[in-house]
Amino acid sequence: MTGSTHTDPRDAALAACHRRIAQLEARLAARETQQQQETLKFQKLFENAPLGYQSLDEHGNFLEVNQAWLTALGYTRAEVLGKNFAEFLPLEWQDHFRQNFPRFKALGEILGVEFELIHKDGHPVLVAFNGRIGRDAEGRFKQTHCIFEDISERRCAEEALRESEERYRQVINAMRETLSVITPDGTFLFVNDKAACNLSGGQPPEAVTGRNIRDFAPPEHAQALMAQYREVVETQTPRIREVCVRMAAGEQWFHNTMLPIRYGRAQQPCVLSMSLDITDRKQAQLALQHALDRLSFHVENSPLGVIEWENGRTITLWSPRAEAIFGWTADEVLGKNWGDFLLVYPEDEQSVTQSIGSLLNGSTPCNITQNRNVRKDGSVIHCQWYNSAQRDATGNTVSILSQVDDVTALHEALANLAAAREQAEAANWAKSEFLANMSHEIRTPLNGLLGMLQLLRADALRDDQREYVDLAIASGTRLTRLLSDILDLSQIEAGKMHIVAEPFTLQEILHQVVELLLPASHQSGVALKCHLDPALPPVVIGDACRLQQVLINLVGNALKYTAQGHVTIHAVALPDSRPGLQRVLFTVEDTGCGIPDQMIGQLFEPFSQAAQGYQRTHQGAGLGLSICKRLVGLMGGGISMESELNRGTSFHFSIPFLLPKGPPADCPEPRPAAVVAGRKFLLAEDDAVSRVAASRMLEKHGGVVRTVENGRQALDALRGEPFDVVLMDVQMPVLHGVEAAQAIRRGEAGEDRRGTPIIAMTAYAMAGDKEAFLDAGMDDYIAKPVDMDTLACVVAEVLQRRPGRQR
Template structure:
């Protein structure tokens, strides 16, 4: 029908005018047009509508009668969809007639009811020969096509948007997976990887291409026999979320896996928790050590909270306050119940300090015992966690000061007695400062010497003519001793002048006070006129001086004790962690030979470190008390350096550090203590190797510069920050003090070196271009005038001698110490006899030939001092003159002096290196043989 319609329309312009009027063709044309689905419009040569078929009427809403004789453009095409007018000259449909061309395209018509709708049109001219008679226009409503096309475009747009959102979501997921520390992967039902994150690739040391599409059990067959296999299968089978930990032995790493099932397979988040597991073990070990410390009851420990409750206390604390453990655990003991009202402000101040700093400075107060008695205590506290939280626990540390308070009370009573005697005695009190200006001149001084206080105060002591000519030299020497601090308490007996010119005899009791730097603060002199009663008054004056010395000694002992407690509590426990950890593992006998060797090396290294820390602390103790003494002799520095290099050879080799030595010949000798100078060089070398990375270099140089011997130690290590360089020799100062620091220690080594160098009259200087650029330490020591290396009779360290043929008697009440010492000495060739008590030693000496006695000091019943006094009381043929060495854990200066006073030739402290012990025994035997010659 449509093809017939199209044919007739296309032939319409070719029919003769007469034929058009023929009925046949007219009826045929009307039938075709009336039944056509296309809207048809016929325009005459004036472009006015002459025909519309029913489809056109339905399309436009107009009838033929409404459009006949009108321009079709004015009826249905006069306005654009946006409301703007549509000029005829711009309409492509109406161009078909004037241009005699067929026009096709799409337009938008206006319906009679005013709505717009899209159409496709074909406008063809009607010709008769060369003449154009009009235009026929075919129009098709394409509203549904446009709607369908719009729907397709919107669908495509939505599809593109969804694709972009999916891609963006995937990128966001990948970004999230890349940002987290977990390794993420997805497995399908065939156990093949369908996704792996970058983090997992790094953890597995494989590329994504190596893993995607491959089975996890093929790539990691060792996982089949681990917790991973059954857990993954359970999650896949039962569709349950699982979380578990396992150790991947090939990597020696712990992982925590969180498994999430889905219809496609399982998604796994794998987090490495090796450090967390190790930290947990360290924490458990730390807790065990702390509990051991708390249960040792060396001091009181209690846990409580800011609300006042106490929920744990050790026996020391319970005994101190008189409560039972059951009462504490039942919550019946409160901080506030224990504290007298007058001490509550101190508690409030400590609580505020805890909130701000996390620790409270130790302070003294009193507690009320359960029986109502008061007990003086020293208390310190700290938060268990920081920062402050009202709900967290507080740990308190306690010392019972009852005995100390009794001592202080006794001291105070003695001081009151002393002051009373001073105020009521005819002794003159004279005080002068570091500038030798008189700052105190008592009334007794006015009576004894005749000068009034106004005449003397503020004047130089030298300007006061009270010293006779024969006493000037002694007085000058006394003043030197007092000002230098060499002798803080000096007694002198002088002849003095009075203002009237009389000569009187006085006893001067002088004491000097110095600050921490050694500078003189003041000298106090108690002057007694003993012209008539010299002897009787002297005895009374000696009593006063002894009481004053006792008071000063007690104050100094308390200060030293507090300083040491602060230091020891911070550092000494660190080396115990690897020692105790590896020891426990060795006891379990589950380590392979390599790990066993590593464990033994670690234990030995940390034990040596602890011994070194203890020795540093002892040196600092001696320095703080002014008791560090030197054994001065001509010393060859080249031998010192060689000996120190030998001890540091293995540490340097273990880090592949090249040590270059340049020792200038004939530098000369210095006056010094060989052991202490070796300590200086060893410490500098040890620091250089410690702070130099693997493959670095250390140079040590000895040369003569003018009248000084100069030792230079240079390294290529981490260097020193310019801000820290001025403090590098300070006590307890370290460049890195954070919890995360790389290098440990007490920060004492260089401070001790600095002090030792200055004691030898030398200087030490530290230089560094900056961090990572190495450091240089330069030591200068004064040379002996006219000295040369040949002045030293031998090297500082004698070649190590064996002990073959030497019979050593070892006495120690500790069986472990006794056995290990005996074994070490037997290895050196000595014959060993061991005893556990002093009584056995005395019995053995009467019938056994012993060459050396090696004795502990702290033993039950008869200690090492008493033992040696009894030995020295024996005849020489029964061992009374046997060489003796004290091997003891009592390492203080006073302990050394007591050992020497008891008759020991040497005082060695535990722990001791086997080589040093063998050398000490060989040395006392050699000296004994030399005495026989």
């Protein structure tokens, strides 16, 4: 049996597979070796590349930078990788990068983008970026690949070149001479601004360059100039001469220099022509001569004396007017020192020396002074001097030019005016003193009169008796109002009327005006109406008292001059008010007799009425409208009127009010009985009638009153027992009210009595009186004659601020 060898096919396939794998592994190893070599080569190129390279992820964070990048910006790789690119940008570029990085990723490429990066030491580095977006096989964003070049030095060089060119251009164009480069055939290759202006009549250089001299000069002149250009080029010899040329701008004279040069890269033979325009110089010389002639004329004919002092002392110019002012002729004073003859009044020499010294030492370039001077005849005059110093290039004073005016008449007029002003002020003071005294003397008996009438009205009277009392009170109130009007006018004219700014309710003020004047309305049968704009703010800030005074005057006048029909008050919010401010238009219209046109111009003047002469149908002193106009002006508004005879009159005035920032506080109207009842009052009053009237009024409303006749008795009474309120007259014997109030506040009536509320109840009602009383320690002030309702309001306010003794 013969043996045989059998090979399994699977083994052969396996062996072939192993060989194939070995071949593949060998090829793979060779490829990896090659790739590693190429990667190493690439890394060396990457690291040693002259341009900076950076790679960012999709959020703008650094994945890789090369050495050139690090060297350019001074960082280490560890300080950069993982950081956001925006951190290496100036603040003003960071938002720009965040906004535009998504656009870069979308576009896939940026080319030549320039911006600044921040070097590690803080200085900016200007770079130019080029970049592309790296994507994976499926086209998704993988990373950025950007290179940049530091162009700081190049940009600096370019900037330096531009600055050099600009300096060259500025120097060339700033030259007084015209500068041009011309070919022998007359073509302009270069002109500066001056040359272009002269040639073309004001056009820029680009309008001349490339054109020929024949375009700007007449043919014969152009041919002569071109012959000169050719001669200079051919002979290489400069030409210098003065020439008159008729150009587009007119006939001009030039000092001309022509030099042979080679121009441009091609070294083309040309002529460098430099011309100094001497036309202006000749015209300037002529103008200077005319100016000198004019100056001499003005100096000779000036209404002021003109004097020039060389080095501030020696006279080199003495005009005819100076001769007229001082009496010295020019021949007598020229070349002399101002101290060589009696020119300055001896007592004024020190001030004059100081004035001249300030000009000589340079502390002031000019000054205006007044001093006394002595004329040649010995008379003393007052002069005003206008002095200015001329200095040389080093700042030293060369001369002083003085213009002098004789102001003796003006000085005397001012002295007379000052004396007249003093007399007027004295008269005004005397008038104020007289009004203050008259106010006190009238108000004191009037206070007693009206007080007694108020007490009488409170008793049980027959109807006819009550009518008599009411009429007497109305007459007294009218007299009080007239007295107040006179005092108000005096205060306004003296500038002593002050406008307050306090919150108040417009509706309440208008309601009070209507309520106050309703009796007059009912008596006359004229309807009194009031319309308020719903857009008006409920509370405004202003002077409620003065507003009410204006409205009462206007409405009272309207009722006085209206026999039938109506009187209506309108209050409207104006739309042009600023934030925090509301301007309100008030209108008082009536259906009365109207006002003649010839009287309208005088209507707002003091002591003026529409009806004049003996046949006066209406009462009044004619002060109301004058005071209204001035009060409205003091409150920042204006007043006007319109009228038609037998149809009626309308007065309009607008006032700006401030608006409160918070909600208004409610302030209920106090009732006299509720305020006074049970309160203990100390009344200091030297006038017996006023003392009885005030005490009886308080007692009728439930108050307990102790009366004294002077401030000393008030202190003694207060030491003995406590009081809720002290009502203090001001003018009293022994110790007046102001002294008594100060003594109480010092504790002379007892430490526990120092805080007792004190209300001044006085006939002093001039501007400043209330402030003086408050400064003395009083809590408030009531002007006589005293109304019980007003007294109750003031007592309530004072007790709210200073509760006084415990009840």
